Structures are given as structure tokens and as C-alpha cells.
Amino acid sequence: MIELLRRVAGEDPGRAAIVTHEHTIGYAELLACAERAAREIRGQGVTRFAVVDHEAAPVVALLAAAAATGAQVCLYPPAEPAEIAELLQRFDHGLVVTPRDDIHAPRRVRPEEWLDGDLDPVEDPAHPTARPHMVLTTGTTGAPRGVLHDWTRLLRSTGRIAPEPGHRWLLAYGLHQFAGLQILLHVFASGATLVAPAPRRPREGLRAIRELGVTHASATPTFWRFLLAEMRADGGPVPRLQQITLGGEAIPGPLLEDLRRTFPDARISQVYAASEFGSTGSMRDGRSGLSAEVLDAADDADVAMKIVDGELWVRSRTGMLGYYGEPPIEPDAWRPTGDLVELQGDRILFLGRSSEIINVGGVKVHPLLIEERVAAVDGVDVARVYGRANPMTGQIVALEVVPAPGADTAAIESAIRSACADLPSAARPRNIRFVETVDLAGSKIVRRSR
Amino acid sequence: MASNSAEQVVRDFVARVKPEAPALELDTPLYADGVGLDSLEAAELSATLEDELGSDPFTSDEMPQTLRDILAFYAEVAVEA
Numbered sequence: 001m002i003e004l005l006r007r008v009a010g011e012d013p014g015r016a017a018i019v020t021h022e023h024t025i026g027y028a029e030l031l032a033c034a035e036r037a038a039r040e041i042r043g044q045g046v047t048r049f050a051v052v053d054h055e056a057a058p059v060v061a062l063l064a065a066a067a068a069t070g071a072q073v074c075l076y077p078p079a080e081p082a083e084i085a086e087l088l089q090r091f092d093h094g095l096v097v098t099p100r101d102d103i104h105a106p107r108r109v110r111p112e113e114w115l116d117g118d119l120d121p122v123e124d125p126a127h128p129t130a131r132p133h134m135v136l137t138t139g140t141t142g143a144p145r146g147v148l149h150d151w152t153r154l155l156r157s158t159g160r161i162a163p164e165p166g167h168r169w170l171l172a173y174g175l176h177q178f179a180g181l182q183i184l185l186h187v188f189a190s191g192a193t194l195v196a197p198a199p200r201r202p203r204e205g206l207r208a209i210r211e212l213g214v215t216h217a218s219a220t221p222t223f224w225r226f227l228l229a230e231m232r233a234d235g236g237p238v239p240r241l242q243q244i245t246l247g248g249e250a251i252p253g254p255l256l257e258d259l260r261r262t263f264p265d266a267r268i269s270q271v272y273a274a275s276e277f278g279s280t281g282s283m284r285d286g287r288s289g290l291s292a293e294v295l296d297a298a299d300d301a302d303v304a305m306k307i308v309d310g311e312l313w314v315r316s317r318t319g320m321l322g323y324y325g326e327p328p329i330e331p332d333a334w335r336p337t338g339d340l341v342e343l344q345g346d347r348i349l350f351l352g353r354s355s356e357i358i359n360v361g362g363v364k365v366h367p368l369l370i371e372e373r374v375a376a377v378d379g380v381d382v383a384r385v386y387g388r389a390n391p392m393t394g395q396i397v398a399l400e401v402v403p404a405p406g407a408d409t410a411a412i413e414s415a416i417r418s419a420c421a422d423l424p425s426a427a428r429p430r431n432i433r434f435v436e437t438v439d440l441a442g443s444k445i446v447r448r449s450r
Numbered sequence: 451m452a453s454n455s456a457e458q459v460v461r462d463f464v465a466r467v468k469p470e471a472p473a474l475e476l477d478t479p480l481y482a483d484g485v486g487l488d489s490l491e492a493a494e495l496s497a498t499l500e501d502e503l504g505s506d507p508f509t510s511d512e513m514p515q516t517l518r519d520i521l522a523f524y525a526e527v528a529v530e531a
Contacts, residue, residue, distance in 0.1 A: 393493045
């Protein structure tokens, strides 16, 4: 991480690294913060620490400092103090770097204690052999787990990223998310600029896109759906994005079409990645799913995929080393992804997470296919399909709908029933509720049954 | 009060799901030769009643067979309350 900052700072020290509505910080300044923090970390013999901070600049500097020193850093979500306390205990963190006074830990350091001050001559010792990093899972299906990575493995794929100093990437993910880390790596590997609004919600994202010159944006399909809804509701100008990237969830075909219509000048690509196996690259053909060609990767490829009993498996040389507190894994071995897929012609189509399958009287129903249909109904901004417990059939398909402002919900409900009328009986939504928003975790729809 | 609401919920549901069904009497069988609800439609009715009225007669030991059974369930709930 720090090597990326050093390279750009050496070439163009004043280039903007991170932009918010309040501040702009250049590469050289950001690097100086990171070098100071690295000196503190080395000097104090710190080997691992947690960070709770939503500001991008200090977080990036701390990540880079950790990568330079071999200390393991873990970014926490912006949670309530009780949840932070649980995480500190679960992951044995005695040291937390945070500007928040409501967080209690055996040792707390304010970011400026490490980042600010007069710059000493830059120390540049060789990188330590092991450069550990830990990313927390979102914990949608249980307690969060600590996914162990190594910076050298994480950075392996950045060598292929071309310099793009004029690009301005929107940060639409939490920095504590693996997808947020991927954006950081891409931006700093290409010498681009990160635009980091706070909080990282669609409304603030849209404002940042419009006002801070964003040219490229990567977000979940759910984020894009809400952003489109925000844009239609406020009637403001459509920004001229050059690049739209989607990832983190299966991508519905109608959403791709909607984005293409709304942003005709933008190139649209999809990434398939996860905290455990890292990024597998991007698809730029604008179609749902993955090209079946990914199944033909060479034995020495960084990433390879195969389908086993309807589930996608990945072997990644940039992926994790294991989970915190659990026995290490064989890092380059094949691993199941939990994503159920179907091979249709030249395409691998995503059916949903194995944990999201709805069991209706013994019939397995995939929520994504239903969501896709419902989301295409006029007046539906966002749809969420999940399994609802039922005494007759175990579960039924339940649906939550966020309607467009001013839409006639009775007419929408009727249109949804018509749109789903030809689905198998078990897959038709049996319970439809209109809601203001749906459960999200890390800008992804939560579909776990209840 | 609950029974009246329950009756309306059931009648509205049947009118939407089985518009071709014969007139719904208190003792018309809800399944098979009566209204003709299949298991998934019965599951849907169960969820609808729970949402509208806060409890679900299909969770009781004996599955309701008629509108009268459903109304009896809610009458009992009202007494217990």
C-alpha cells in the first residue's frame, strides 16, 4: 500500500489523492502522514491495532503505515460503542486508533497523535517479510469473522493497473469493507483521486458525483438502484460518468439496462470479489453474470474458477490466508464461494447465495430471479425477496418493495402479481409489503430468512 | 371486533385469489371442493391474517377448515386478551 503512495508522490507530489467536500489532500502530504505513523508504529513496537474512523485520509495513511511496518491493522465498521467493544474483545485488540471519545479500549490513540507533526527524514527500510492485514466480514449470517490477508498478495494484481491520473473515483463502500479496500488499491495503483463523501450513502454519493467531478464510480447494485431513484426524485442533472462498476451482489439485467439508458457515455463493468478470495477481475461486456471463459483459466493463473454441484468455486493467489482465531488454510487451494450459479450457453448466471435459498414446502426458490422480475415493474425502486416462516409450508416467498415517490401502491401490487403469475407456484411472492427502505448491510440487500 | 375484521380479511383474500370460487359461507370448506385453496394459498392466507390481525389461526393445533373456524380462533384470542 505505501509503495503505491510513494510512487505517485515521487512523480507528482501535489496530485490530489483524496477529496471530500471539506478537504483535499495531495499524495505527498498523505505519504508524509503515513511515514510518520509508520515511524510511531515501529518506535512503539506496535504489532497489531484496530481503527475506527470514517475519514478516508487518516484511514488510508494508517493502512499504508501498517503495510510499511508489518503491523496488522483492522478497520472496524462505524458501529455503536457496545458493538465496537464486542469486536475489540472478539479480535483481541488492545489498541484502537480513533477520534471517537465514546470508544473504550485498553489503549486508545487519536489519529493525529500518529499522523501529525514535523516530518522527520523518511525512513525506508525494506518491507518486512510478512505484511498481515485483517478485514472483517459484514456478519450478515452470524458474528463477523476476521479474514486474514497479506499486503504482498493483495497488491499482486495491481501491477496490471494502468496509470490514470485524471480519474476521480467515488468511494461508495465503507473503508472497513473488502470492496472499499479494493477501491483504494485501484485508485492509488493508478495514481487517480479518491472522492470520499461521508456518509457513504447514495444521496451523498450522488452529490459528490455532481459536485466533486467524479468520473468513475464503483458500488453495489443496490447502491446504484437507490442512486437512480434519488436522481429521479430530485430531478437534478445526470452526471457524465465515464465508468460505472458494479459488484458485491448479483447484478440484475434490468438494472444494467437502466444504467445504460441513464448514463449512455459510461462504460459499465462488473467485478466478482469477496473478502475471502479477493477480486477475480472485471467483466466489461455489459451482460449479467460472468463469461464462461473464466472456467478455462490456466493452471498458473492468479484466479481460476469451476462449478461444483451448482456452486461456484474459486482458487485465488491473491486471496486470504485464513480466518482470525482459526487454523490456517492452504491459501492457494480451491474454495467454495457460497454463490449458486447456472451455466447458460457462454454465461455463468448467479442464482443467489446458498444461504439465501428459500425452502417452500421442500421446493428450493432462489430470491434473485424473483427480485429481478419485481424490480422491472414500473413504480418499484427497490425490491427485496426473502423467506418468511410459515406454519403451512415452512417458508413462503415474502417481498418488500420500496415504491417510487408518489407511486400508486395498489397498482404496483397488482402489476407485481401479474409479473410473477407465470412463476412456479412456490416462487410467487405470497406476502407483499411496501416499505420506506430495506435491510442493508454494507450497501447490500440482506435476504436472510426470518 | 376482531371477528368482523377477520371475516373481511378472509373475504377480501378469497375474492382476490379465487374470484371464481362459490359464494363464501361460514361453513364453506376452504380447500378442495369448497373455495379450493391449495397449500400455498393457505400459507398466503395465514401470513395475511398474521399481518392484519397479529395472530395466525394456522399456527393452532387444528388447521382451520372453514371461515367459521377462523372466526372462532379470533373470538378465543379476544377472550384470552
